[in-house]
Structures are given as C-alpha cells and as structure tokens.
Amino acid sequence: MPRFLSAHPDARLIPLPWQLPLVDWPTDYLVALPRGISRHVVRFLTVGAEVVAAKELLEKSALHEYRMLQDLARLGAPAVEAIGVVTDRLDADGAPLDPVLLTRHLQFSLPYRTLFSPGIRHDTVSRLLDAMVVLLARLHLIGFLWGDVSLSNILFRRDAGEFAAYLVDAETGELHGQLTDGQRAHDLDIAMTNLFGEFCDLEAGGMLDESLDPYALVSQIESRYLALWAELTGVEEFAGSDLFRIESRVRRLNSLGFDVAELDIRTAADGSTLTLQPKVVDAGHHSRRLLRLTGLDTEEHQAQRLLNDLDTYRARLGLGQTDEAVVAHKWLTDVFEPVVSAIPPDLAGKREPAQIFHEVLDYRWYASQREWREVPLTDAVQGYIADVLSVLPDEVIASDTIIHPETRHLANPFDPSQGFADDDEEAPFDPWEADAADPDVELLPAHFDIDALRRKAEGPGTMSR
Ligand SMILES: Nc1ncnc2c1ncn2[C@@H]1O[C@H](COP(=O)(O)OP(=O)(O)O)[C@@H](O)[C@H]1O
Numbered sequence: 440m441p442r443f444l445s446a447h448p449d450a451r452l453i454p455l456p457w458q459l460p461l462v463d464w465p466t467d468y469l470v471a472l473p474r475g476i477s478r479h480v481v482r483f484l485t486v487g488a489e490v491v492a493a494k495e496l497l498e499k500s501a502l503h504e505y506r507m508l509q510d511l512a513r514l515g516a517p518a519v520e521a522i523g524v525v526t527d528r529l530d531a532d533g534a535p536l537d538p539v540l541l542t543r544h545l546q547f548s549l550p551y552r553t554l555f556s557p558g559i560r561h562d563t564v565s566r567l568l569d570a571m572v573v574l575l576a577r578l579h580l581i582g583f584l585w586g587d588v589s590l591s592n593i594l595f596r597r598d599a600g601e602f603a604a605y606l607v608d609a610e611t612g613e614l615h616g617q618l619t620d621g622q623r624a625h626d627l628d629i630a631m632t633n634l635f636g637e638f639c640d641l642e643a644g645g646m647l648d649e650s651l652d653p654y655a656l657v658s659q660i661e662s663r664y665l666a667l668w669a670e671l672t673g674v675e676e677f678a679g680s681d682l683f684r685i686e687s688r689v690r691r692l693n694s695l696g697f698d699v700a701e702l703d704i705r706t707a708a709d710g711s712t713l714t715l716q717p718k719v720v721d722a723g724h725h726s727r728r729l730l731r732l733t734g735l736d737t738e739e740h741q742a743q744r745l746l747n748d749l750d751t752y753r754a755r756l757g758l759g760q761t762d763e764a765v766v767a768h769k770w771l772t773d774v775f776e777p778v779v780s781a782i783p784p785d786l787a788g789k790r791e792p793a794q795i796f797h798e799v800l801d802y803r804w805y806a807s808q809r810e811w812r813e814v815p816l817t818d819a820v821q822g823y824i825a826d827v828l829s830v831l832p833d834e835v836i837a838s839d840t841i842i843h844p845e846t847r848h849l850a851n852p853f854d855p856s857q858g859f860a861d862d863d864e865e866a867p868f869d870p871w872e873a874d875a876a877d878p879d880v881e882l883l884p885a886h887f888d889i890d891a892l893r894r895k896a897e898g899p900g901t902m903s904r
C-alpha cells in the first residue's frame with residue numbers, strides 16, 4: 440500500500456496506478472504540456488479539473504524537496520506549490536519503486552524553451568534575465584541557497600510587459616537564517632555556469648538568435664544581480680542635511696517592486712552624516728496593494744499597470760477625495776470586470792485575466808495613436824479579441840505546437856525531454872546532465888571557469904545538433 444504524505448490530502452490521488460513506474464503510466468492519466476529538461480522522470484497528471492506535476496525520485500530527495508517547497512510557500516517565495524509525496528510504492532512483483540513528489544502545475548507558466556526561438560527580441564531576453572535575477576535575489580533575501588539555478592529549473596509567467604520567474608526544482612536547496620556573501624556568490628556561479636550551458640545548447644539547436652552571445656548573456660546576469668543586491672541591501676552614507684535621500688531610497692525600492700519593512704538609520708555623533716541601510720525588504724509592493732484594494736491576486740508588474748489605470752480612473756472622475764477602497768471597488772465593477780467578461784469562454788485559456796486587461800490597455804493605446812482619438816475600452820476589447828487574442832496559442836494548457844510552431848512533433852508528447860520525432864538524436868542534449876553520467880569527460884570546477892566552459896562547448900561529441 441503506498442503512503443501519502445500531504446498537508447492537504449486529496450482523495451482523488453489514491454486510486455491512481457502507483458504500482459507502475461511513472462514512465463509506464465497509461466496516457467489516460469497524463470496531459471502533454473511543455474516543460475524543461477529534467478534528470479528525473481516527470482509527468483503531468485490530470486486529477487479532476489486540475490493538473491499535477493509528478494516527479495519520481497529517491498526518497499530522501501523527495502522528502503527534502505517537499506519540505507523545502509513548503510518552507511518557500513510559508514516565506515512567500517515564488518515557487519511551485521507542493522502537494523505531497525507518495526512513498527512505499529511496490530510494483531506488481533512486490534519490488535520497491537521510488538517515491539513520487541507531487542506539485543501543483545503552475546498555470547500559464549512557460550518553460551524557457553517555449554520562449555526562446557530564432558528571432559526572439561533582445562529586450563525579451565533581457566526581461567527574462569531580469570526576472571531570473573529578481574527571483575535569485577528574493578530567494579537569497581530569505582536565506583535560501585538554491586544550489587541548482589538553471590533555466591530548466593525556472594518557470595516564467597507573463598507579467599504585463601515583463602516576466603515573473605518561479606522556482607520549480609528545490610531538490611538541492613537549503614534554508615539558512617541568512618546567507619553569507621560567499622554562499623550567494625556560490626549560487627551566482629552555479630547560475631552562470633548552468634545558464635552558459637543552456638544558452639550554448641539553445642545556440643547549437645538554432646533556437647538562440649545569432650546576435651545573442653551566451654557569454655555576454657551570463658555576464659549580464661552577474662552584473663544585474665550585483666546591482667540589484669546593492670540596491671536592496673547596500674549601505675548609503677550622506678550629509679545630515681540630505682534627508683530626502685531616505686525617501687528616495689524607499690521610492691526606488693518601491694519602483695523595483697520591493698517594500699521596506701525596516702530601515703536602519705544611524706546618525707554620526709555630530710549629526711553631520713547619516714548612514715542608511717534597508718534591513719528587511721519584501722517583494723510584492725504593488726501586488727500587495729492591489730490585493731488589499733480589489734482582491735485581485737496578480738503578478739507585480741501587472742499590479743503596477745492595473746494600479747496606474749485605477750489612479751487614472753480616479754483622477755478622471757474627480758474622485759481624489761473619495762476613499763481609495765471605494766474607488767477601487769467602482770473601478771473593478773465599471774472597468775476591469777467588463778473587459779474580462781467580454782472574453783469568450785473558449786478564448787479564456789489564452790491568458791490570465793490580469794494579463795488580458797494589460798494587453799487590452801496596450802491595444803487601446805496603439806489604436807488611439809493610430810486613429811488619433813480616444814478609443815473606448817469596449818471597442819478596444821473587441822479589437823483585441825479579433826486581432827490578437829484569437830490568434831494566440833493557448834497558454835493555460837499548451838500543446839507541443841507552442842514549442843515549435845513550424846511542423847515538428849515531439850517523439851513523446853508526454854515527455855518533451857525525449858526530443859522530436861524527426862531528430863537523429865534521442866533527446867535534447869543537455870551537457871550538464873550528460874556529464875554527470877560520463878566518467879571520461881573533464882569535470883568542471885565548482886567555481887565559474889569560462890575557459891573550461893568554452894572548451895567544453897567546442898569539444899568533440901558535444902553540441903552536435
Ligand atoms: N509544478 C509544476 N508546474 C509546471 N511545470 C513543472 C512543475 N513541476 C515540474 N515542471 C516542469 O518539469 C520540469 C522538470 O522538473 P524538475 O523538478 O526540474 O525535475 P528534475 O529534478 O528532474 O530536474 C521543469 O523544468 C518544469 O518545466
């Protein structure tokens with residue numbers, strides 16, 4: 440009898456065929472969704488109307504990852520949500536099977552391979568890197584040492600014009616009271632090493648625009664992370680008369696989406712200088728405000744966009760003196776909800792409501808520029824549905840056509856790791872995981888060694904696609 444370890448047990452999981460290894464599960468139980476390259480067998484299961492990600496791995500790792508994901512949820516970090524672990528599995532002959540870790544499928548999430556394609560815009564890549572850097576800094580702020588930062592271990596969701604990144608693989612994670620600079624540098628090194636490999640792999644597969652250089656991309660990650668960390672935690676010293684600098688530091692952090700929960704301000708004995716250091720910063724400044732005002736739970740940049748629209752609405756109706764919560768309610772019923780409910784149900788799987796609203800605002804702006812008049816929101820919604828939404832691929836449950844819109848078919852739609860049916864190679868090549876199995880290959884040092892990486896990328900037998 441398998442055992443279920445779960446904080447919120449779901450009886451629908453019990454009758455699933457746990458006596459079979461995940462690779463052998465009948466497709467009736469599975470749903471084909473895009474996903475990143477993985478070491479373990481990972482499948483998406485349909486459980487009622489929900490989709491659950493199942494990963495088969497060693498008991499110790501499964502339990503550790505389950506606990507880590509629960510801790511991350513408790514600390515409000517952006518990560519997939521753990522459902523439980525199924526242990527004590529036996530096959531038909533009574534031989535033991537590895538446990539399965541279950542996580543809730545992150546809706547509207549996009550693995551990086553679906554986002555990179557020839558012709559991907561430079562600024563899109565730049566936004567993905569920013570989202571990744573923010574994720575890493577947020578995890579470091581709460582004392583989480585990831586140990587395996589890579590694009591395959593991150594999921595991206597659209598967040599207005601930006602992206603929001605989520606941690607998906609916490610197997611190697613460790614939670615500490617606070618990270619040392621050395622620990623953070625170590626995580627950053629791992630990130631750069633893994634990402635260099637992944638970018639080289641995309642390049643070799645023709646999925647990275649030729650103008651993008653893997654080395655330049657990883658260098659940007661480093662400099663952006665260091666800049667963000669300095670902004671979030673750095674000490675600032677200034678003249679005692681420049682008190683406005685306290686306010687401007689807080690504003691800068693707010694505009695980056697962080698709130699200051701505690702500021703450490705010290706004054707020199709003679710009052711001539713002040714030092715200022717944010718002690719506790721929390722991400723989600725705008726999304727918390729929007730949630731408080733409207734109950735809408737959105738990503739950070741979406742929240743920022745919606746709040747701007749709310750503020751504009753308030754100004755336009757001259758409601759500056761009215762309580763903000765009252766205006767927010769009126770905006771929700773008069774502006775937001777009519778847009779969302781205008782979307783035909785069969786198109787609702789393409790984008791989340793807050794993302795649709797953001798895109799409609801964009802659409803209206805362009806339409807107004809083009810037609811040189813203020814296009815009403817109701818017209819803009821209809822135009823957006825006809826011109827944009829109806830031609831977009833589904834993102835709530837995307838089929839393999841998203842990965843390669845041309846004509847390629849996956850060898851096994853339930854396991855994108857196995858590559859394309861028309862590929863000579865069996866699976867997408869991942870140099871980092873291939874090496875783990877090959878004793879002859881030069882092992883990479885634990886620190887970031889770009890020359891070793893370049894040798895590896897050019898080496899025989901690798902990157903042969
Ligand atoms: N809860 C989830 N929601 C969406 N995608 C998921 C989820 N869990 C796993 N995936 C997808 O499966 C891939 C592999 O999962 P991961 O935990 O990284 O396995 P491994 O430990 O074998 O690397 C990820 O890159 C991601 O695309």
Ligand SMILES: [Mg+2]
Binds near residue numbers: 476477478592
């Ligand atoms: Mg992984």
